[in-house]
Amino acid sequence: MTHRVLFVDDEKNVLSALRRTFHSDFLVETAGNAPEALKKFMAGEVFAVTITDMDMPGVTGRQLVQQIRRIAPWTARIILTGKPSIDTATEMLANDEIYRYLLKPSSPEKLREAIQEGIQWHIAKVEELGGINPGIILSSVRDLMPGDEITADVVSTQGNVLVRRGSIADAATIDALRRLEEAGRLITRVPVRRFS
Structure with a gap:
């Protein structure tokens, strides 16, 4: 089964490169900002993994993953950032806001491995929750x-x-x-x- 993966970044060239790199591995979707990504979740779309940039105008990657955690707790959330902060990464991981915190540039192999591990986390989470809530x-x-x-x-x-x-x-x-x-x-x- 091919799982859906959502990449969120405000740089179009980054999204294009990610789409080209991973289109044969996963069902790749993209969003150019956090509100666009949230619309997908609010419309009921299900993603196994979401990978988002941290620094985006308006709504940050951290705010986005916090929203996704509430709306779709079964989605593995990964931050991919070029401006790392050890304190922020530690806090987000400790608070279960994210599954992984990766640095740009990240090799395709490392990112692919993180996504595959995120998919396994997603499968386990859906099982733990008893499925994706049909009551919503x-x-x-x-x-x-x-x-x-x-x-x-x-x-x-x-x-x-x-x-x-x-x-x-x-x-x-x-x-x-x-x-x-x-x-x-x-x-x-x-x-x-x-x-x-």
């Missing part, structure tokens, strides 16, 4: 109803958390989200659990 339904804000439980953080296009996971939607929250959606400031797919 993806809804647009337009379909959100009072009483629906939001099962992942709702984020703005800048990566700010607007509604926390585990919140019960009420009319005022839904109205506020609709206004943000109309202004183009919201990642519009909202994971919810229906009680009906």
Whole structure:
């Protein structure tokens, strides 16, 4: 089985090189920034591994992996950075924010090995969780109803958390989200659990 891998980097030439290098090994997807990557997760796409740059404008790689951990805990998260920080790496690994912390430039062999290990972690995590939760339904804000439980953080296009996971939607929250959606400031797919 070929697993889906998402590369996130704000440099198009880096994404092109990664796609060329790994297209025969994995199902490769790319995103040019964190909000674009989050939209994929919020739309229900499943990735075994996500590899993201740390320093991106707007939303950092660290903020992205924190969001992914909440939305898709079964995805192995890898940081690939050209500006290493031992303190940050140690903290992120200790807090289980990431699976691996790699430095640019990383050889294709080293990165391929890290991805393959991440896939094994993903398979074990899905087993541990009893599968990818089928109880989560993806809804647009337009379909959100009072009483629906939001099962992942709702984020703005800048990566700010607007509604926390585990919140019960009420009319005022839904109205506020609709206004943000109309202004183009919201990642519009909202994971919810229906009680009906």
